[in-house]
Amino acid sequence: MxxxxxxxxxxxxxxxxxxxxxxxxxxxxxxxxxxxxxxxxxxxxxxxxxxxxxxxxxxxxxxxxxxxxxxxxxxxxxxxxxxxxxxxxxxxxxxxxxxxxxxxxxxxxxKRPGSKRTKAAGSxxxxxxxxxxxxxxxxxxxxxxxxxxxxxxxxxxxxxxxxxxxxxTLERRFMGQLTYAADDPQAYRDEQQLLGCDVSEMLTFIYQNDIPLTAEGAMYKRSVLQIIDRLGVKEMLPARGEWRFGYGRRMKEYPNRMAFIYDYCYFNGWITETGPSLALTSEGMQRQAQRRPEQPDKLYRFWLRLYKNAVPNLRSLVHWIDKLSPRWVSAESLKNTLSPFIKPYYYDNAETIFEQRLSGMMLHLGLIRIGEHNELGRVIRMTPLGRAVIAGLNLEDEEAIVLE
Structure with missing residues (x-):
């Protein structure tokens, strides 16, 4: 109304x-x-x-x-x-x-406009x-x-x-604080469709290999490195003693992007850790046999729910990035504009959340491109896929996912 x-x-x-x-x-x-x-x-x-x-x-x-x-x-x-x-x-x-x-x-x-009204003292x-x-x-x-x-x-x-x-009104205010590039960056990263393909790639690797698990249910370093080598984006293993929690069930053991793929497969019931090794469930077998990429909108929906506890206003931040970066914009100016609306999460400050949990994951999801500009340094721009996914979804307010 x-x-x-x-x-x-x-x-x-x-x-x-x-x-x-x-x-x-x-x-x-x-x-x-x-x-x-x-x-x-x-x-x-x-x-x-x-x-x-x-x-x-x-x-x-x-x-x-x-x-x-x-x-x-x-x-x-x-x-x-x-x-x-x-x-x-x-x-x-x-x-x-x-x-x-x-x-x-x-x-x-x-008091109503145009009316007279008195009150007793102290009332x-x-x-x-x-x-x-x-x-x-x-x-x-x-x-x-x-x-x-x-x-x-x-x-x-x-x-x-x-x-x-x-x-x-807020869009006009925010855009007045941003610095836009007059030309395209000299190089940029674009990972559209890669994440969906890597979901299928991980299921295939688990199907083809015997992967032993530790007592805590995590893969050993050797298996993690083998999977990383087959994925479309290479990541470094988490540093020893680094704090990692709040962004998924296996965030503490695996790199950010790989942990997201693993948690997505686990949430959908495609993998099981109940035995001495990692294996596909019957549903996982059926999904692996299809050998098709996972749809971007499904991955996006899962990301919103998985990160919701740590970043409660994630949905609005994503929408602002969508509205404010139809063309190449300085990542630094965008971060400074949105940081006052990003609540720190334990050891993650607003800057870390913007760079790693927000723009970093949006890049992996294929929602944005990240480039290097001679004058502005790092720049960001929405992808056609990202604009379509964000505009086409009418998500219900779903409960945050907490995978134990």
């Missing part, structure tokens, strides 16, 4: 609060006048961009977490959690437990703080609405047309 539709379902109290926020001059007792005044105010480009420009970084992060989510509605508890996740490294300020902030809690009433409600205060502000801006009827009454929604305007 668009903003006009949601305003028509809102009660006059919420309309009055929104109108007050935008300093609308109208009859505060007329719902129609309130709606028209709000639409006129929000419709002005300078007003909307001024509101976005005044937002704090954590508020931008919170809104960004909603912009590319395909769902229409969110619970209060989920919104509170997202606000808390938007405060990178900052202490939680909301002292109330979530259940005490239930959807039926009433908001303080605001003002205490100002809200923490995540709940952020949600209240977004409601007062008309950016969040409670469901209008039925069982969804206390689920929150963002107007569809405002989502588009938010994306367009």
């Amino acid at each position: 668009n903003l006009a539709d949601m305003l028509s379902y809102a009660d006059i109290g919420q309309l009055s609060r929104i109108a007050t926020t935008y300093s609308c001059e109208c009859n505060g007792h007329s719902k129609n006048e309130l709606i028209q005044s709000i639409l006129q105010a929000v419709g002005r480009k300078e007003v909307f961009e001024a509101q976005v420009g005044s937002m704090k970084l954590e508020e931008l992060r919170f809104m960004n977490s909603l912009l590319f989510d395909p769902r229409d509605s969110f619970s209060l508890e989920e919104l509170i959690a997202r606000v808390q996740q938007s405060k990178f490294g900052e202490p939680q300020t909301d002292a109330e437990p979530v259940k005490a902030q239930g959807a039926h809690a009433k908001e303080p009433k605001a 003002e409600a205490a100002p809200e703080t923490g995540p709940r205060a952020t949600i209240t502000r977004f409601k007062q801006y008309g950016w969040l609405f409670n469901g209008f009827s039925g069982p969804n009454r206390y689920l929150f929604q963002v107007p569809a047309d405002l989502k588009i305007r938010f994306r367009e």
